[in-house]
Amino acid sequence: MNIAEVARAAGVSNATVSRALSGRGSVSPATRERVLAAANELGYVVSQAASTLSSGRTRNVGVVLPFLDKWFFTQVLAGAQRRLVDSGYDVTLYNLEGDGSERRTVFDDFLLRQRVDAVIAVSLELDENEVSRLHALGKPLVGVGGPIPGVQTLQIDDAVAAHLATQHLISLGHTSLAHIGGDEASDADFHMPIKRRRGFAAAIEEAGLRPAGFVGADFTLEGGYRAAKQILGSPERPTAIFAASDEMAFGAILAARDLGLLVPHDVSIIGIDGHPQAEFFGLSTIAQYPRRQGARAAEILLAGLAGSAPPPSEVPFELITRTSTARPRP
Amino acid sequence: MNIAEVARAAGVSNATVSRALSGRGSVSPATRERVLAAANELGYVVSQAASTLSSGRTRNVGVVLPFLDKWFFTQVLAGAQRRLVDSGYDVTLYNLEGDGSERRTVFDDFLLRQRVDAVIAVSLELDENEVSRLHALGKPLVGVGGPIPGVQTLQIDDAVAAHLATQHLISLGHTSLAHIGGDEASDADFHMPIKRRRGFAAAIEEAGLRPAGFVGADFTLEGGYRAAKQILGSPERPTAIFAASDEMAFGAILAARDLGLLVPHDVSIIGIDGHPQAEFFGLSTIAQYPRRQGARAAEILLAGLAGSAPPPSEVPFELITRTSTARPRP
DNA sequence: TTGAAAGCGCTAACAG
DNA sequence: CTGTTAGCGCTTTCAA
Numbered sequence: 198m199n200i201a202e203v204a205r206a207a208g209v210s211n212a213t214v215s216r217a218l219s220g221r222g223s224v225s226p227a228t229r230e231r232v233l234a235a236a237n238e239l240g241y242v243v244s245q246a247a248s249t250l251s252s253g254r255t256r257n258v259g260v261v262l263p264f265l266d267k268w269f270f271t272q273v274l275a276g277a278q279r280r281l282v283d284s285g286y287d288v289t290l291y292n293l294e295g296d297g298s299e300r301r302t303v304f305d306d307f308l309l310r311q312r313v314d315a316v317i318a319v320s321l322e323l324d325e326n327e328v329s330r331l332h333a334l335g336k337p338l339v340g341v342g343g344p345i346p347g348v349q350t351l352q353i354d355d356a357v358a359a360h361l362a363t364q365h366l367i368s369l370g371h372t373s374l375a376h377i378g379g380d381e382a383s384d385a386d387f388h389m390p391i392k393r394r395r396g397f398a399a400a401i402e403e404a405g406l407r408p409a410g411f412v413g414a415d416f417t418l419e420g421g422y423r424a425a426k427q428i429l430g431s432p433e434r435p436t437a438i439f440a441a442s443d444e445m446a447f448g449a450i451l452a453a454r455d456l457g458l459l460v461p462h463d464v465s466i467i468g469i470d471g472h473p474q475a476e477f478f479g480l481s482t483i484a485q486y487p488r489r490q491g492a493r494a495a496e497i498l499l500a501g502l503a504g505s506a507p508p509p510s511e512v513p514f515e516l517i518t519r520t521s522t523a524r525p526r527p
Numbered sequence: 528m529n530i531a532e533v534a535r536a537a538g539v540s541n542a543t544v545s546r547a548l549s550g551r552g553s554v555s556p557a558t559r560e561r562v563l564a565a566a567n568e569l570g571y572v573v574s575q576a577a578s579t580l581s582s583g584r585t586r587n588v589g590v591v592l593p594f595l596d597k598w599f600f601t602q603v604l605a606g607a608q609r610r611l612v613d614s615g616y617d618v619t620l621y622n623l624e625g626d627g628s629e630r631r632t633v634f635d636d637f638l639l640r641q642r643v644d645a646v647i648a649v650s651l652e653l654d655e656n657e658v659s660r661l662h663a664l665g666k667p668l669v670g671v672g673g674p675i676p677g678v679q680t681l682q683i684d685d686a687v688a689a690h691l692a693t694q695h696l697i698s699l700g701h702t703s704l705a706h707i708g709g710d711e712a713s714d715a716d717f718h719m720p721i722k723r724r725r726g727f728a729a730a731i732e733e734a735g736l737r738p739a740g741f742v743g744a745d746f747t748l749e750g751g752y753r754a755a756k757q758i759l760g761s762p763e764r765p766t767a768i769f770a771a772s773d774e775m776a777f778g779a780i781l782a783a784r785d786l787g788l789l790v791p792h793d794v795s796i797i798g799i800d801g802h803p804q805a806e807f808f809g810l811s812t813i814a815q816y817p818r819r820q821g822a823r824a825a826e827i828l829l830a831g832l833a834g835s836a837p838p839p840s841e842v843p844f845e846l847i848t849r850t851s852t853a854r855p856r857p
Numbered sequence: 858t859t860g861a862a863a864g865c866g867c868t869a870a871c872a873g
Numbered sequence: 874c875t876g877t878t879a880g881c882g883c884t885t886t887c888a889a
Contacts, residue, residue, distance in 0.1 A: 247866030577882030
């Protein structure tokens with residue numbers, strides 16, 4: 198089943214079928230109708246390979262991400278995929294987790310095979326070589342959640358978000374605030390934990406306070422739990438904890454409970470993310486919307502591919518207060 | 528940069544370059560060496576589109592799944608992707624979540640564009656039309672975690688796994704066991720909850736016991752929490768709960784705590800999955816290994832594409848006992 | 858083992 | 874608006 202058969206059935210040329218089906222070039226309504234009917238009748242679907250070879254367009258977007266087992270990443274992926282599939286694009290997944298060899302393969306081989314029209318890079322911290330590889334593709338490229346030199350990136354302002362979270366605690370009257378942030382490993386891989394730490398520090402300082410503690414963790418529930426145990430077990434127990442992610446904040450809530458502390462009366466806890474389980478835990482948080490970020494990234498690419506102006510790209514986040522934060526006990 | 532330039536640089540024909548680079552057909556070691564050097568030198572990478580058009584092979588596998596925000600699915604995806612990328616295959620993601628229109632598009636359009644050499648279908652319950660569409664592709668197809676009529680599927684035996692979990696509780700001496708399984712919605716979408724419920728019922732019956740309760744939930748933490756609250760709040764409180772998933776079991780553990788019950792002394796709790804957080808919660812569970820399931824599915828496809836015999840496809844699972852299960856209080 | 862050459866199926870100038 | 878035609882870049886017979 199190829200374009201020629203459809204052409205024959207519709208009594209037109211291959212070119213006209215191509216035009217009618219792709220929407221590129223003009224075809225009279227009547228002819229279009231006939232072509233569509235014939236294609237439908239025959240169950241014809243265009244061969245991507247042939248189309249790509251001839252046009253240079255793949256109708257395929259690559260999404261590169263560092264892990265698949267974190268809520269944020271899968272949300273971005275889902276949001277992007279949804280938007281792209283709606284516009285007729287495939288999504289090819291490049292998961293960088295694992296040893297470095299995977300990374301090399303992706304950058305040295307896969308991305309170069311002219312398999313994609315554009316790339317979405319999620320939370321990637323790339324070395325110079327990788328960045329230049331990406332640029333060398335000469336394809337639209339947008340980042341989500343991690344800055345890539347010279348590439349438009351969608352991400353919340355981590356420092357501001359952290360500042361907002363901390364501010365919320367301070368405005369409730371807390372003066373003894375601790376922070377659970379990234380550990381050495383996550384600091385090395387991502388800028389985000391460092392920025393959030395800075396936002397925390399800035400808010401503390403502006404309020405004329407001094408931080409009551411910092412413990413690094415690995416952005417998991419268990420890591421947050423351990424960190425909180427450490428923080429809350431100290432003699433000078435702080436009355437509030439700002440965790441750099443919701444998952445760690447969940448851990449902190451569980452730790453507080455295990456220590457016999459009441460949240461929020463003995464200790465207020467806030468996170469960042471807007472994780473679906475935050476509601477269950479009653480966690481106040483700075484919600485970001487990774488799904489929308491992914492969708493937005495897709496829209497920017499789509500606009501780029503269509504040659505139209507990119508949509509605005511502010512990345513919203515907002516404070517959501519629940520029952521995990523309150524005034525400190527007098 | 529195309530094959531001809533490499534051919535010229537290496538002083539051979541296009542055909543020889545193709546053979547040397549693809550490994551198909553014989554090339555003398557010396558020539559191969561020269562071709563590889565030239566290709567490397569020039570930074571040549573084959574054009575997928577041209578290769579596909581000419582050979583009919585896409586080096587691309589489609590993975591179709593119902594959600595992206597469940598641990599099980601992303602693990603399968605990651606495992607499959609990893610294995611495939613190692614063999615030079617791309618993975619194109621088809622996420623069916625959302626309204627039915629997405630589904631239609633995927634089955635009516637995307638999968639038919641000859642974009643994939645094979646398909647992995649994860650936890651899909653397909654209607655007849657979808658199944659026939661898939662079969663009509665004439666491509667290797669393997670399912671993971673959900674049976675598709677006429678398709679080789681990798682999945683644990685849910686009834687046996689549930690039986691094992693229940694048996695574990697019974698062998699500890701529990702005689703009053705409740706089950707948290709799927710609610711109407713999940714029962715409608717998947718067979719799995721029903722099979723696990725049957726395994727539970729069978730084990731109970733074999734032991735000459737009567738089930739002490741069943742509550743349906745939605746396979747989330749919160750759902751498990753609510754269900755457990757209901758179960759544990761009843762006057763005839765059971766001493767053990769078998770939850771159909773680890774996430775729901777986590778919820779049950781939290782519910783027990785909130786009710787002032789000690790796990791495992793007042794109530795033993797077991798799940799199914801082997802979720803990474805199970806260790807943190809001390810949850811006994813039937814661990815399955817979705818990542819391996821994904822990898823194994825990829826291997827089966829790869830074998831199919833290579834025309835070799837498929838690897839064995841038992842799907843292992845095992846009881847992992849932690850601190851959430853113990854003998855009932857005397 | 859190697860080369861020549863015929864496609865694979867579609868798109869996009871170009872001409873009409 | 875529509876048809877003709879020349880590729881797109883690679884793989885694969887077929888011959889040598």
